[in-house]
Amino acid sequence: MTTTGPRTPAAADPTTADLLDRVQSLLASHPPAEVDRLDFLRARFDAGLAWVGYPVGLGGLGIPRELQAVVDAALAAAGAPDNSPRSIGIGLGMAAPTILAHGSDEQKQRWLRPLWTGEEVWCQLFSEPGAGSDLAALGTRAVRDGDEWVVNGQKVWTSMAHEARWGILVTRTDPDVPKHAGMTYFGCDMHVPGVDVRPLRQATGEAEFNEVFLTDVRLPDTDRIGEVGNGWRVATGTLMNERVAIGGQSAPREGGMLGMVTSVWRERPELRTPGLHSELMEQWVRAEASRITGERLRQQMAAGTPGPEGSAAKLMFSELNQRLSGLLLELLGEQGLAYDDWTMRRPKEVHFHGNRPGYSYLRAKGNSIEGGTTEILLNIVAERVLGLPGEMRVDKDVPWKDLPR
């Protein structure tokens, strides 16, 4: 198998042909109609067809990740089950790349297969009540005790914690050095004693997220990911994957929130006013321009020259989603006064653009906060893209324990 050089899926490509052979032999040995879903997913992982860009033996074939589309299309056409990627996004998008980049061989063998099949759901134990944008200020303490670490602290905004078997956890292991230096990263078993998951109810009325209280939680040193004191570097890699995951979405013309507004506009002429028409067309243009920007970003990535435009994508998305969802409520008038349900619930999946206008408006408020606030992203653009000077830092050379809080 050739593994060098950029490749794009094409019927005549020997790699593509080889890949389709592998798909056929998986389908032959494990006919989807006859075998159990989980058995099929495990066999798919073992055949290297889970994520072809991953190494051989870890669910992949060590070939360019773009070729995954060939596998996914062929398996979908054969009616094979998938691993419900929407409901295990944190594991696939954040935990897995981190484990691959920084984990030991034993950890990769132990964690990646059940992560990919969805047998073991992962969550992210990063933010704390006292450490949001300033994640490196976090104070959840991990103290070494022989072959174990004892963890105490509180994490917040943890989606899926109530379903999760594992969490990626960043802790403070050395309070006597400046904040970025004294952190250590773990895979945290969510089923051990001392892990207490409580729902965190949000403005929409439901609880997508959790607070996680960690009280004398004992983690084996073998579940540490990366070196002691190297947690910030590991966590930074995880967060880069988060931004890629959020900013990489593509949509057809009038997709997403805009589509909800335009369909109401077309179906309900009695709601139209000149002012709303101006606002609609202004947002239509901005949404379409953002869509084309996303396409340009994809072309850059396909050409192997990703630009800094990715940083713009999330800023555009959150602003548009907020303006459009607000416009929709105003357009709906009386109907916009209603809300469907304030009952405390735990949604399995989050749909920003479902048919719930009030919910969409409220949920969109989170878009400019989650995954890096708009203000932090603007700092990043200003400093890393435009090359402007960094913020004045008062916490750089101060031991973590001496920082004001």
Place this chain on the structure above:
Amino acid sequence: MTGFPSLLHSDDEQQLRETVRRQLAARADWSSVLRRVEADDPYDADTWRTLAAQTGAAGLPVPEELGGAGASWRETAVVAEELGRSLAVVPFLGSAVLATAALLHAGESELLPQVAGGERTAVLAVPLSTWPGSSFPTSVSVEGDALTGRVTSVGDAGAADVLLVPAIGPDGPSLWAVEAFEVTPRTSLDMTRPLGDVTLSGSSGRRVAEGAAAEAALQHALMVGAGILASEQLGLAEQCLETTIAYLKERYQFGRPLGSYQALKHRLASLWVEVTRARATARYAAGCLATQDPDTAVAVAVAAAICSDVAVLAAEECVQLHGGLGFTWEHPAHLWLKRAKADQIALGTPDRHRAALADLVDLPLGAG
């Protein structure tokens, strides 16, 4: 890709950009542009001849057999971007874009080779504020082959050897090439794109198109013009952003570079997001124009609406963030501001383009 043209520059396009940028930097930096616009004859004929000879800029989309470069509107857009950065006073928009598009669409082959080679400058005689979709102008009437009337605010009129004049006669609309005309210069908001009022007093002309073909040629020219202007606006916005970033890195107040203040960093970062969005729309419009994509009308309206406002925003930010310096005559910010504001009005305001879009994508204001 799902039917999208490439939104990236090819190696050839990149090379063209570098050649044009080099030429303009050497011949038309902003201080020489400023000196020129205060002189009696603002047009920089030498630079225009050099650009035409070295890059084919006078006739990029014109086929080689008609004396052009045999390229497309994509390459034209590359040159427009660079001219937006430099503001060199050359009749590119009037001749190489508007008149060329009209002549190409009309199937004209006598005048086009001369225009494409840069030997003669042709200018489409409509007010620069005319927008795609506007009704056929009635300010000039024709009887036999004699044209009479007055067209105000014509962009690049002062550089014209030949005018392409839309006129109304007993048989309806037609398009004429006219060589005898009088131009009264106007004092223009944008000093780098002079306007003139054109008077025709029974001038004889040569008919280039008539009836529906004349209307279609004019509409095509306005559409192409608005689409290419978006690239000029993009170039201007990029120039303003880059100049402002550089200034905020070197200007110190209160013992810190201005660029270290978060209030200013966020403004520039937000502007960068807008410019990023503008770039994608301008490239998409140029790509659609080059292949006559069925989505061209939407692509042009989106690009025109976005890039017009982004150029104005970038120029206004450039003035404000340069402080007192940005308000002086001796800094280029005012030249960019004037061009940006005039460009916002030229070939359709953003609101005109959004109104056109409302029809194109079936989002009417009325009950339909």
